[in-house]
Amino acid sequence: MDGATTVRLEGNVYASWSGAARGDLRPGGPSHADGSPLAAFAADVAAATTTRVDEVVWVTQVHGRAVAEAGAALLPTGLDGRPGCRNIGTADAVVAMDPGVALCILTADCGPLALASPEGIFAAVHAGWRGLLDGIVEATVGQMRARGATDIVGAIGPCIHVECYEFATSDLDLAVSGYGEELRGCTTDGRPALDLVAGMQAAMRACGVQAVDGADVCTSCGGGYYSHRARHDTGRQALLVWMGSPGSEA
Ligand SMILES: [Zn+2]
Secondary structure (H helix, E strand, O other): OOOEEEEEEEOOEEEEEEOHHHOOOOOOOOOOOOOHHHHHHHHHHHHHOOOOOOEEEEEEOOOOOOEEEOOOOOOOOOOOOOOEEEEEEEOOEEEEOOOOEEEEEEEOOOEEEEEEOOOOOEEEEEEOHHHHHHOHHHHHHHHHHHOOOOOOEEEEOOEOOHHHOEOOHHHHHHHHHHHOHHHEEEOOOOOEEEOHHHHHHHHHHHOOOEEOOOOOOEOOOOOOOOOHHHHOOOOOEEEEEEEOOOOOOO
16 A cells, blocks of 8 residues: 555564654644545555454553553444544553554554554554653553463664664763663764664564564665654654454455
8 A cells, every 4th residue: 555564464464654644644733634645545555455443542651651541442433434533541551452443553663562462462562762761661561461472573664763863972882781782873964863763673682572574664765754863844654553453364
């Protein structure tokens, strides 16, 4: 599908990351009073994978380590056949295990991480450097394991890459103290930089999550993505993670 990268994570669990071509997908954003661009994106990715999405669940993100739990879809599918959109509070990750629910994380440089297990437990994580150091990845994996997840896989979507992510040395030292020297990099012009992708990979390794292919592209220089750091973009791209209904085939 145009304007998005979609992967099958595990079993019937899929992840899709939108690009700027899909527009600003923030519910309640200027172009988005009723959540319909996000609902339209969910409807399109569901159709492209021959799956069904009844409801998009999103959270108010604050760069913390709170993980929200999404139950089964509550909102009926609209008359236009698009899923409903529901905010379930303040958190930086969402976990679910019900088909028909698409978990949404919005980003413009931070890491959108999708997680899934063979038991059909799945999650979407907003991993900026603050949330990463605060343990949002470990907290999410802990919630998944508490629900019965065993072998978890994780895929990283478009985010700012090391060559574009100049960082103050003091903050860089803090990040390195949490996850190791591999987080210390440099920009294209040789300034100190944080490797956020390496940080997410280190966090996944630390809690036994196997990394699988996602969308390996830089939001700052890769083209086609919103970047807060590079262009002060206010728009946000979306990560959706959802499980196809039982019996549906892709
Ligand atoms: Zn870049």
